[in-house]
Amino acid sequence: xxxxxxxxxxxxxAGGSLRLSCAASGRAFDTYTMGWFRxxxxxxxxxxxxxxxxxxxxxxxxxxxxxxxxxxxxxxNTMYLQMNGLKPEDTAVYYCATRQSVFLRIQVAxxxxxxxxxxxxxxx
Numbered sequence: 761x762x763x764x765x766x767x768x769x770x771x772x773x774a775g776g777s778l779r780l781s782c783a784a785s786g787r788a789f790d791t792y793t794m795g796w797f798r799x800x801x802x803x804x805x806x807x808x809x810x811x812x813x814x815x816x817x818x819x820x821x822x823x824x825x826x827x828x829x830x831x832x833x834x835x836x837n838t839m840y841l842q843m844n845g846l847k848p849e850d851t852a853v854y855y856c857a858t859r860q861s862v863f864l865r866i867q868v869a870x871x872x873x874x875x876x877x878x879x880x881x882x883x884x
Contacts, residue, residue, distance in 0.1 A: 761786065761873075762784060762785065762786040762792070762858055762872075762873040763784070763785040763786065763873075764782055764783070764784050764785075764856050764857070764858065764873055764874065764875035765782070765783045765784075765875055765876070766780060766781065766782050766854065766855065766856050766875045766876065766877060766878040767780070767781050767782075767783070767878060768780040768781050768878060769854060769878030769879045769880045770879075770880070770881070771881045771882075771883065772846055772880075772881070772882055772883070773882070773883050774846060774847055774848055774882055774883065774884050775845060775846065776846050776882070777842070777843060777844045777845075777846065778843045778846065778880060779840060779841065779842050779843070780796070780840065780841040780843065780854055780856075780878060780880075781838055781839070781840055782794070782796075782838065782839040782840070782841075782856030782875060783836075783837060783838050784837045784838070784839070784858065785837070789813075789834055789837045790813045790814065790834040791813045791860070791862070792813055792858045792859065792860055792861075793810060793811070793812050793813060793858065793859050793861055793862065793863065793864055793865070794810065794811055794813075794832065794839045794856060794857065794858045794859075795807065795808070795809065795810035795811070795856070795857050795858070795859075795865075795866075795871060796808040796809045796810070796830060796839075796841045796854060796855070796856055796857075797854070797855045797856075797857060797868060797871075798850075798852035798853065798854045798855065798880075799852055799853050799855070799877075800851060800852040800853075805855070805868050806821070807821050807866040807867070807868070808820070808821050808824055808828065808841070808854070809821065809824065809828055809830040809841065810830070810864045810865065810866065811830045811831070811832055811839065811864075812862060812864060813834075813862060815831065815832050815834070817864060818830050818864075819864050819866065821866075823849075824843075824850075827843065827844050827845040827846075828841060828842065828843050828844070829841070829842040829844075830842075839856060841854070843880070846880075846882045847882060848882045848883065848884045849882075850880060850882050851880060851881050851882050852879075852880060853877040853878065853879050853880075854877060854878050854879075854880050855874055855875055855876075855877045856874070856875045857871035857872075857873060857874045857875070858871060858872065858873050859871045859872050859873075860872060
């Protein structure tokens with residue numbers, strides 16, 4: 761069983777930055793592919809970014825490419841999402857998720873464990 765706890769959300773003005781963290785419990789953290797997703801009211805949960813267990817490969821949604829950076833510290837069992845140049849359309853609940861596989865995936869259904877989410881609000 762894996763437990764994920766997100767933190768770092770908040771209210772920020774457009775153009776500002778936030779860093780989200782996702783702390784994971786459980787063994788073999790460095791074998792898990794991990795991802796960030798987000799969901800706005802009335803919309804489906806959507807992919808943001810993912811990273812392999814080693815941290816060597818990443819993938820991003822086009823909407824955040826060049827502004828967001830995903831990373832992980834396996835010694836701390838923690839994943840991060842550095843968000844720069846935030847826009848009002850980035851407002852959502854952000855979720856971290858993990859899958860017990862070495863392959864990157866962008867589909868919600870491909871992930872086995874989820875955190876409870878952290879709210880990010882970007883004001884214009």
